[in-house]
Amino acid sequence: KQIADADPRKSPNVAVIDCAQGGQAMAEWVDPEAQPWQVAMERLAAANVSPAQVQVIWVKLANKNPSGDLAEHGQKLKDDTAKLLQNAKTRFPNLQIAYLGSRIYAGYSGGPLNPEPYAYESAFVVRWLIQDQISGEKGGVRAGDAGLPLLLWGPYFWADGMTPRKGDGLFYTREDLAGEGTHPSESGRQKVAEQLLKFFTTDPLASTWFVGK
Numbered sequence: 001k002q003i004a005d006a007d008p009r010k011s012p013n014v015a016v017i018d019c020a021q022g023g024q025a026m027a028e029w030v031d032p033e034a035q036p037w038q039v040a041m042e043r044l045a046a047a048n049v050s051p052a053q054v055q056v057i058w059v060k061l062a063n064k065n066p067s068g069d070l071a072e073h074g075q076k077l078k079d080d081t082a083k084l085l086q087n088a089k090t091r092f093p094n095l096q097i098a099y100l101g102s103r104i105y106a107g108y109s110g111g112p113l114n115p116e117p118y119a120y121e122s123a124f125v126v127r128w129l130i131q132d133q134i135s136g137e138k139g140g141v142r143a144g145d146a147g148l149p150l151l152l153w154g155p156y157f158w159a160d161g162m163t164p165r166k167g168d169g170l171f172y173t174r175e176d177l178a179g180e181g182t183h184p185s186e187s188g189r190q191k192v193a194e195q196l197l198k199f200f201t202t203d204p205l206a207s208t209w210f211v212g213k
Contacts (some may be wrong), residue, residue: 002067003193005050009201011054011212017047024083025063027079032087041091054092056209058099058196059084061125066197073118077125095144099154100126105172108162108181112138120158149165170195 001016010016019040020154044051059079066073081100089095106119130151158167161172173180176188184192200210 004197004200007038007201009211011210013212014210015049015053017044017049020045023064026061026077026084027063029084029087030080033091037087037091041062051095052093055094056097056099057088057092057095057102057149060101060103061122062103062114062119064114065112066114070117070121070124074125074128077122080127081125081129082148083119085151090150095149095153098149099152100129101151102126102156102158104184104188105161105177106182107161108174108177109174110181113180113182120174123156123158125165128202144194155195167192 001018004016013094019036019104021036021039024036026035031037038203041051059081061077063073063077063080065078085098088098102125103114104118104125106114106116109119130153133148133151159170159172164171170191172188172191176185176191177183178185178188200206
């Protein structure tokens, strides 16, 4: 939000509202009346933005202390995210698009909060949700139906530690992660924020509404 608000490319018609909250993963948003939703609504009100004005959201997929193989923890993450998206559509009746994002690298993690391979595998859940919406199968809701907004890929944050990613050279040092090795440090947050801003200013679809004319 800080670097987007300071960027002259951002349209004056776009308001960025940070509704992320520490410790509130997908499962904590399943209940439509849960505390994270209350805080989110308070932040919208503080920014003088009404629920009816919300048209686009970005959601980062993760759950705390995942266990089991991809089929097990991935299905739970998928179910929790689908419920969050349904709740969002109910609260924000004009919601059009939800950009979905997976975790950053967690190979430096020393605890069970969200280590590898769970961080890497969260991207498969993004893929499943989008595939289901396209096909309309397995409980997926087609784009344009009332149940969910259009689901699209957001920027992809994962990179294999110190090995530069092909294409853009992204990598994560130990210093890019905070003490527990799961959450990004200040430098890691900067990398994530810069990727977000690059996506919204250069993506052929996102830039049509994010960038000022």
